[in-house]
Amino acid sequence: MTNAIEIDSVTRHFGRVHALDNVSFTVPEHSIVGLLGRNGAGKTTVMSIMAGQDRPTSGRVQVAGHDPFEHAPTLAQISYVRDNQRYPDDYRLHHVLRIAPDFAPNWSEELAAELVDGFRIPAKTPIKKLSRGQLSSVAIVLGLAARAPVTLLDEPYLGLDVTARAFFHRVLLRDSGEHPRTVVFSTHLIDESASLFDRVVIMDAGRLVLNADSDEASESAWVMSGTTDAVRQLTTAANVLSTNVVGGLMSATGSGVIDSGTLDLAEDLRVQISRASLQQLVAAYGADDAESDTISEVRRA
Numbered sequence: 001m002t003n004a005i006e007i008d009s010v011t012r013h014f015g016r017v018h019a020l021d022n023v024s025f026t027v028p029e030h031s032i033v034g035l036l037g038r039n040g041a042g043k044t045t046v047m048s049i050m051a052g053q054d055r056p057t058s059g060r061v062q063v064a065g066h067d068p069f070e071h072a073p074t075l076a077q078i079s080y081v082r083d084n085q086r087y088p089d090d091y092r093l094h095h096v097l098r099i100a101p102d103f104a105p106n107w108s109e110e111l112a113a114e115l116v117d118g119f120r121i122p123a124k125t126p127i128k129k130l131s132r133g134q135l136s137s138v139a140i141v142l143g144l145a146a147r148a149p150v151t152l153l154d155e156p157y158l159g160l161d162v163t164a165r166a167f168f169h170r171v172l173l174r175d176s177g178e179h180p181r182t183v184v185f186s187t188h189l190i191d192e193s194a195s196l197f198d199r200v201v202i203m204d205a206g207r208l209v210l211n212a213d214s215d216e217a218s219e220s221a222w223v224m225s226g227t228t229d230a231v232r233q234l235t236t237a238a239n240v241l242s243t244n245v246v247g248g249l250m251s252a253t254g255s256g257v258i259d260s261g262t263l264d265l266a267e268d269l270r271v272q273i274s275r276a277s278l279q280q281l282v283a284a285y286g287a288d289d290a291e292s293d294t295i296s297e298v299r300r301a
């Protein structure tokens with residue numbers, strides 16, 4: 001399978017802040033990838049490097065086979081939606097829609113019109129007076145109607161209501177099915193977006209902690225809960241990412257296959273084992289447990 005994006009040993013320092021620390025992963029062409037992790041994990045930093053708007057301190061980035069930085073033919077293949085998009089003060093929706101095709105060779109007026117209608121974006125209100133959710137809608141119109149081979153959506157949801165988010169999901173899935181493209185999508189609304197993702201990339205404190213097929217990541221994630229002694233006994237050999245102890249009870253979130261011996265022991269010890277959601281998995285990777293640092297190495301890609 002061809003990779004649309006290759007991030008190879010990328011580091012980005014801002015003074016003493018290590019926003020990215022030796023990050024490597026690839027994004028297969030025509031996949032939808034969820035870029036997940038806590039605040040400050042490095043998602044926006046890596047996305048702006050993919051978008052050619054920033055350069056790594058060291059390492060290599062390739063988008064559609066080329067370093068995107070100041071490379072016009074590659075930049076023409078990228079649509080980048082971020083939450084702090086700025087527009088000239090006097091701009092209204094029609095101004096934005098009129099210039100958008102100049103930057104997007106595959107621009108679809110039909111799709112733009114469908115999105116404007118579905119999001120109910122007011123045509124006459126100056127862009128700077130739009131609500132937070134309406135501003136997000138404008139950015140999504142630009143991002144999706146561009147039909148760019150590489151579409152980067154950094155927190156596209158801010159302020160979007162639940163109906164608008166569902167509409168956005170439907171159009172994203174339908175249109176990227178009809179017009180295949182590679183999508184990298186960062187969000188904190190993880191469970192709501194999980195069904196969109198073919199793959200997930202989880203970052204924490206500037207490092208990559210998981211790069212996996214999304215179904216495999218969800219299927220291998222679990223939560224064990226029971227008395228603290230029993231859960232500790234069961235998790236000695238397991239890939240525990242985070243634990244939570246309340247009174248004499250403990251829950252442990254982890255990842256990896258649970259063998260039949262452990263399942264039998266869980267029954268004897270009355271420990272409940274359930275599947276963890278993607279959101280629980282991301283929270284566990286970001287937890288400040290001593291255990292998470294050591295054991296999650298197993299899952300690092």
Ligand SMILES: Nc1ncnc2c1ncn2[C@@H]1O[C@H](COP(=O)(O)OP(=O)(O)OP(=O)(O)O)[C@@H](O)[C@H]1O
Nearest residue numbers: 014017018019037038039040041042043044045046
């Ligand atoms: N221009 C900059 N100067 C200094 N530090 C920066 C700069 N840009 C980012 N950082 C720092 O780099 C780290 C990663 O930031 P980044 O915006 O990539 O995180 P994020 O995962 O997108 O977070 P969030 O989910 O909160 O949007 C943070 O500690 C941030 O403060």
